[in-house]
Amino acid sequence: MNSFLGRPRPTAAVLLVLAVATTATACGSGSGGSGTKAADSGTYTVWDPYPQFTKGSAWTDLLDKCGTAAGVKVKRTAFDTSDLANKTLLAAQQGNSPDVLVVDNPVVSTLAEAGVLTTTEENKLDTSKVDPNLLAAGQSGGKTYGTPIGANTLALYYNKKVLEGAGVDIASVKDWPTLTAALAKVKKAGKKGITFSAIGTEEGSFQFLPWFWGAGAQLTRLDSAQGQSALSLWKDWLKAGYAPNSVLNNTQTTSWQEFATGDYAFAENGTWQLANARKAGFAYGVLPIPGASGGNAPAPTGGEFVTLPAQKDTARYTTSQKLAGCLTSTQNLYATDTTLSYVAPTTEVQDKQVAAEAELKPWVAAVRTAKGRTSDDLGTKYPKISEQLWKAVQSALSGSKSPKDALTEAQSAAK
Amino acid sequence: MSTSRSQLTIRTTQAPPPRTESRGAAPQPRRRPASPLWAAWAFLAPVTLYLGLFYAYPLYRNLDLSLRDYTVRSFVQGDAPFTGLANYRKILDDPTFAPALLHTAVFTAVCLVFQYAIGLALAVFFHQNFRLSATLRALFLVPWLLPLIVSASTWSWMLNSESGVVNTLLGALGVGPVNWLTSPSWSLTSVIIANIWIGVPFNLVVLHSGLQSIPAGLYEAAALDGAGAWQRFWRITFPLLRPVSAITLLLGLVYTLKVFDIIWIMTKGGPADSSTTFATWSYRLGFGNLLPAFGPGAAVGNLLVVAALVFGLIYVRVQRKQALS
Numbered sequence: 001m002n003s004f005l006g007r008p009r010p011t012a013a014v015l016l017v018l019a020v021a022t023t024a025t026a027c028g029s030g031s032g033g034s035g036t037k038a039a040d041s042g043t044y045t046v047w048d049p050y051p052q053f054t055k056g057s058a059w060t061d062l063l064d065k066c067g068t069a070a071g072v073k074v075k076r077t078a079f080d081t082s083d084l085a086n087k088t089l090l091a092a093q094q095g096n097s098p099d100v101l102v103v104d105n106p107v108v109s110t111l112a113e114a115g116v117l118t119t120t121e122e123n124k125l126d127t128s129k130v131d132p133n134l135l136a137a138g139q140s141g142g143k144t145y146g147t148p149i150g151a152n153t154l155a156l157y158y159n160k161k162v163l164e165g166a167g168v169d170i171a172s173v174k175d176w177p178t179l180t181a182a183l184a185k186v187k188k189a190g191k192k193g194i195t196f197s198a199i200g201t202e203e204g205s206f207q208f209l210p211w212f213w214g215a216g217a218q219l220t221r222l223d224s225a226q227g228q229s230a231l232s233l234w235k236d237w238l239k240a241g242y243a244p245n246s247v248l249n250n251t252q253t254t255s256w257q258e259f260a261t262g263d264y265a266f267a268e269n270g271t272w273q274l275a276n277a278r279k280a281g282f283a284y285g286v287l288p289i290p291g292a293s294g295g296n297a298p299a300p301t302g303g304e305f306v307t308l309p310a311q312k313d314t315a316r317y318t319t320s321q322k323l324a325g326c327l328t329s330t331q332n333l334y335a336t337d338t339t340l341s342y343v344a345p346t347t348e349v350q351d352k353q354v355a356a357e358a359e360l361k362p363w364v365a366a367v368r369t370a371k372g373r374t375s376d377d378l379g380t381k382y383p384k385i386s387e388q389l390w391k392a393v394q395s396a397l398s399g400s401k402s403p404k405d406a407l408t409e410a411q412s413a414a415k
Numbered sequence: 416m417s418t419s420r421s422q423l424t425i426r427t428t429q430a431p432p433p434r435t436e437s438r439g440a441a442p443q444p445r446r447r448p449a450s451p452l453w454a455a456w457a458f459l460a461p462v463t464l465y466l467g468l469f470y471a472y473p474l475y476r477n478l479d480l481s482l483r484d485y486t487v488r489s490f491v492q493g494d495a496p497f498t499g500l501a502n503y504r505k506i507l508d509d510p511t512f513a514p515a516l517l518h519t520a521v522f523t524a525v526c527l528v529f530q531y532a533i534g535l536a537l538a539v540f541f542h543q544n545f546r547l548s549a550t551l552r553a554l555f556l557v558p559w560l561l562p563l564i565v566s567a568s569t570w571s572w573m574l575n576s577e578s579g580v581v582n583t584l585l586g587a588l589g590v591g592p593v594n595w596l597t598s599p600s601w602s603l604t605s606v607i608i609a610n611i612w613i614g615v616p617f618n619l620v621v622l623h624s625g626l627q628s629i630p631a632g633l634y635e636a637a638a639l640d641g642a643g644a645w646q647r648f649w650r651i652t653f654p655l656l657r658p659v660s661a662i663t664l665l666l667g668l669v670y671t672l673k674v675f676d677i678i679w680i681m682t683k684g685g686p687a688d689s690s691t692t693f694a695t696w697s698y699r700l701g702f703g704n705l706l707p708a709f710g711p712g713a714a715v716g717n718l719l720v721v722a723a724l725v726f727g728l729i730y731v732r733v734q735r736k737q738a739l740s
Binding site for chain 2: 200
């Protein structure tokens with residue numbers, strides 16, 4: 001052993017040290033990041049939450065086309081939507097923000113609060129044609145931080161055959177009592193009533209909001225009598241067996257899978273399931289979610305915003321604005337929203353969508369009455385309220401607390 | 416997961432030295448020709464650098480994160496004020512703290528006991544080399560080899576209240592449906608069952624290899640002396656397996672303390688926090704909400720690190736004592 005280590009050791013050691021040193025410096029210059037970007041001013045980065053669109057899809061083709069029109073090369077990265085907010089915060093911390101960021105609407109106010117996004121005053125994005133109720137989700141403190149690329153929302157899908165078998169006329173479903181009566185008939189006929197998602201994440205709050213708002217409750221006061229009536233409605237459905245116990249663990253996808261079995265009369269789900277609905281193999285219809293005593297309940301808006309993160313080199317905004325403007329131009333919105341199965345954010349394109357596909361009519365109606373979760377100037381207060389809201393829904397539905405106690409506790413925790 | 420696993424393997428291989436030292440053999444005289452000190456440092460450099468970059472620095476950052484008041488704004492701008500132990504006070508006052516502590520303790524203890532007991536029973540069973548024993552043993556490894564997302568999703572399907580196979584079976588036996596994942600009184604039990612199933616193969620493998628090192632002659636001698644199977648187990652197998660058992664339990668403890676994936680996939684820590692442990696709570700604080708609370712999230716994570724460290728130190732202590740005696 002000693003003889004082996006005798007001579008070659010210093011040489012080996014020197015080599016090792018050199019190797020380590022070079023790797024270390026390589027890492028050091030690599031993580032700088034912004035340096036590489038500045039050097040390559042002809043390349044603009046775009047981040048989006050659409051990993052389902054791979055190279056060669058309509059979306060990436062559109063990105064390339066818009067890049068060519070603006071005279072730059074577009075480098076696109078797709079993230080899982082739940083990952084995108086944290087990745088953006090990290091990138092901003094490192095001075096590495098993308099030039100264009102397409103991001104889920106409730107996250108916009110958080111990113112704005114963090115100082116990551118530019119306002120439309122700074123970046124000159126045109127939002128004049130956008131429906132104000134949709135644009136509100138991207139507004140915070142009187143400023144606008146982007147423009148929606150498309151919107152989706154929730155409505156009730158129903159299975160025509162199940163309703164027919166139970167003797168329910170869908171036209172009779174106008175408010176909560178008539179809906180509950182329909183569910184009772186369906187159960188009597190041996191089928192299952194309604195499925196939705198009440199999971200302990202943002203998805204759960206998203207699905208509960210149409211009922212919460214439909215009762216006339218406000219997010220600023222969770223424990224109002226109206227809020228309690230909405231939670232009691234869900235709770236009573238579970239107790240009576242109109243809704244399965246599994247809703248507590250359902251994501252919107254698993255809830256859809258339950259509906260797709262063909263056993264359920266109703267499912268609360270989104271615009272994005274339309275393509276799957278056609279594949280389900282049974283006749284279905286779509287009904288806007290009814291308010292407690294009639295009318296359409298405001299449903300929360302889903303869908304993404306095109307935003308321009310702040311850059312050190314403010315000269316980049318002109319080109320970024322061109323890219324964002326191209327992505328949200330009337331012609332491109334129509335194409336993009338069709339591939340995403342979204343409702344367009346402008347009346348002009350919405351009318352074009354309905355003309356091409358009558359099936360979208362109830363969805364456009366739902367989107368027009370929809371409401372942003374961070375609207376009403378809630379902004380970054382919304383995430384805290386929402387967490388308490390989904391917790392209250394879980395506590396009440398699982399039977400660990402009464403709807404009243406659950407919401408009272410939620411209200412005091414959300415303050 | 417894999418990093419901490421390899422880190423721990425390093426620890427296991429390092430564990431023996433104190434024993435050999437104490438077994439006599441005075442410190443070896445330095446027979447090597449005097450070599451320059453810098454060469455020694457150069458050899459140390461890679462591992463020091465590695466430990467510094469990938470262990471010490473992240474740990475320091477996590478500590479720093481837990482001692483500052485981070486908002487999304489200060490996270491980006493990097494000017495979070497130092498607030499001392501405010502984040503720790505915050506999580507101690509949080510109504511989630513007590514239940515999360517209790518769930519972590521129950522989850523870890525129950526999982527460890529069952530994983531070890533079942534693993535040991537299977538190890539002893541497979542130690543008698545019967546036909547197909549190797550094949551069967553390989554089959555038992557499947558839970559360990561499956562990605563956690565697969566096994567956890569499968570468990571959550573099986574335990575589904577309406578359409579799960581478990582409730583269908585119970586129904587056939589005349590037992591009413593159990594809301595495994597959606598009732599606050601069952602959710603912790605459900606994730607414990609799934610985690611035991613996942614942890615058994617690890618215990619089986621380690622304990623089985625521990626059994627191989629017990630000389631067969633001992634059993635023969637005991638059998639000649641008239642010891643029954645039960646006595647052979649308690650008088651030979653169990654005591655001689657003690658060092659292996661200790662390390663198995665310690666590793667199991669560390670893995671179980673930080674189990675996150677299974678709980679998150681099956682119940683998200685719910686309903687109503689009924690299956691929330693420190694690991695899922697830490698994640699939820701840091702990432703599970705649209706508005707991340709990095710400081711408190713890091714604080715909960717650090718509590719977990721401290722807990723694992725305490726048990727690690729106890730293990731080292733016990734080892735040293737055993738070696739000395």
